[in-house]
Amino acid sequence: MAFSARVSDAPLAQINVTPLVDVLLVLLVITMITSPVLTHKVKLDLPQHGIVDVTTPPEMVQLAIHADGSMTWNDAPIDASMLSSQLxxxxxxxxxxxxxxxxxxxxxxQTVxxxxxxxxxxxxxRIDFMDPR
Structure with missing residues (x-):
């Protein structure tokens, strides 16, 4: 078994990939841990293709929330206690x-x-958002 000693002083032109692999494994573990936290289910009631609803639509109540936190229930101003009773x-x-x-x-x-x-x-x-159009 012969070992050769490096005699030249020329720089080694190879990249040490061990630190790169370590960093990538840490990022992979962080991603695997945080991904279940970031995904949460939201139930959506999407319309079905080809199904026509012929029943009369229920009454629609519009609740507008203004930038200052004030609210209107079908264009009538209400506060938080009145909102609770209206709901x-x-x-x-x-x-x-x-x-x-x-x-x-x-x-x-937080307000919404x-x-x-x-x-x-x-x-x-049945709670929906106003179409911004």
Whole structure:
């Protein structure tokens, strides 16, 4: 078994890939750990192709949330306590209305999320967003 000693002082022109592999494995582990946290399911009620609904649409209630946090229920100004009572009334009707949210551009996510959570907590089934067109 012969070992050769390197006698030349020329630089070695090879890349050490061990640190690169270590970094890639760490990134892979981080990705594998965080990917289940980032994916959460949202139930969507998408229209089916070819199925025509001939029933009369339920009453539609428009809830506009303005940039300053104020709200209007079918163009009538309401506050948070009135919103809660309106949602209770709407949820206990024989045919629940279709709640359509119209948040303004400057509304915080927390405000919209709390309104949706309140509506779901009161039992409203149909909550949609206003079409921006």
């Amino acid at each position: 209770v009334i709407a949820a206990h009707q024989s045919e629940q209305p279709h709640l359509v949210l119209d948040p303004a551009d400057g509304v915080s996510y 999320a709390s309104v949706i959570a309140e509506a779901k907590q009161q039992g409203l089934q």
